[in-house]
Amino acid sequence: MLFAYMFVDVMSPLQSLIETQRGWSPDAFGYYAGAEYILNVFGFLILAGIILDKMGVRFTGTLSASLMVAGACIKLYAISNLFQGTALELWLSSWWTSMPGSAKLAAFGFMIFGCGCEMAGITVSKAIAKWFEGKEMALAMGLEMAIARIGVFAIFSISPRLAEWISPQDPSVVPPVAFCTALLFIGLISFMVFTVMDKKLDAQLGAKALANDETAEEEFKLSDVANIFGSRLFWIIAMLCVLYYSAIFPFQRYAANMLQCNLGIDATTASDIFRWFPIGAAVLTPALGYFLDRKGKGATMLILGALLMIVCHLTFALVLPKYPTEWLAFSAIVLLGISFSLVPAALWPSVPKIMDKRFLGSAYSLIFWVQNIGLSLFPILIGVVLTASNPGVTDPMKYDYTNPMLLFASLGVLALIFGLWLKTLDAKKHYGLELPNISDDKEEKIFEEEGRTQE
């Protein structure tokens, strides 16, 4: 997931460079960014859930990592000089002319990569649930997300520098994308190593299940999808998820350029400010996962996270253009990092509390599916709003980001409403969202078990 998240954002700090170098307008960049989710939205994620439940973590993980590598190679070819002037490039550039041929092929590669990336996301959630059942699951999920955030931090630092690495006078988007493609190969190999370990765990679990006379794993049934869709709680969680994440990941794509435009700084300086967003989240998410495991307050954390996000986006929309200082931008970025720890740390471990264990794999894939609809539409919408709010502006350093940022803030307000609704329902129906995952006697059991394992 570390290398996957690096690949997702490798182009984010290079928006102005790709505009100058390959002629991608903000609209084209928005379509390219949204492409990551298109196939998932058109049903691939549901299929991925079925594949995961039918074929298991090892097969699905290997397949998803291979898809990511294949998609990355296509995207690398699309932005490289090799592709320029080919018959395919000329043909792709001959229709829908506002979207250059390189952007179209890169978007196609990103689409394939996106299928692998999201499939890997649900596979990893299921693998963590399997490996940490009855233990510190929220902490484990928090650590997994933290590692992924470190990848985003790293890529915002590395990408602009790699772009200038070969020729500082003539920077190029190719070296950073090539670097991340190579990392994805390493990721595929790492997952293959994990499959060996997972096989061993299965052997141990099989022996344990036989000893306890437990029945086999739950099976995915198509009727489960209808059950999940019929659940009001599922929809509240899914809406909260799609609204919150649509104001985070698409923002991440535009953040560096937004900072450049407001502060008049170069891409490297903007990335250096923005990279504290994922690193703040990386530090805090596991800590909050640990807190959630032991103290609870999941619904309150979701509300607090949405509130902080509204404050930050409103600051970028209304305050930063009037008081363009780096410390103000930096403070808002750090605050957004705290918000981005609170919500994911509470959201993903809450799903097992409100969904039947039998539905869990499918529930995750369906929440991802709803979320992907937002994640595919919002980068496009933001690109369109940005272009419409800046008629006649051709310099990528001169965009006014007020309207796109207000749009992000309004998503936060809606997420807050769903968070409040969830907390009210939880208080009435006692789903246990505010309760800890590990009770004192469970904790004692874990220590006892760990003690036995070490013995």
Ligand SMILES: NCCCC[C@H](NC(=O)[C@@H](N)CC(=O)O)C(=O)O
């Ligand atoms: N085990 C993974 C939990 C989800 C983490 C979450 N990622 C997502 O929601 C992805 N579907 C989004 C994406 O891939 O763009 C996160 O907080 O990163």
